[in-house]
Amino acid sequence: LRLSWDRLMQNLDIKNLKFHDLRHEAISRYFEKGLSxxxxxxxSGHKTVSQLFRYVHVKIPERM
Structure with missing residues (x-):
C-alpha cells in the first residue's frame, strides 16, 4: 500500500500528503457533519476518547 501511495503522490506531483492524513481528515469531517x-x-475503531481526539482538527459542535 505504501509503495502504491508514494507512486500515486509522485505521479500527481503532490508533496507532503501521507496516507494517514486521510484518517485525520475523515474524522474531522465526521464531527463537522454532526456525528457524535x-x-x-x-x-474509526478508536477505543478511547483520548485516542480519537488526537485526530480531530475542528471545533466540535456543542451537541456532543
Missing part, C-alpha cells in the same frame, strides 16, 4: 463521539469512535 460514540458514532465517530465506532467508525
Amino acid at each position: 463521539v460514540p458514532e465517530v469512535a465506532l467508525i
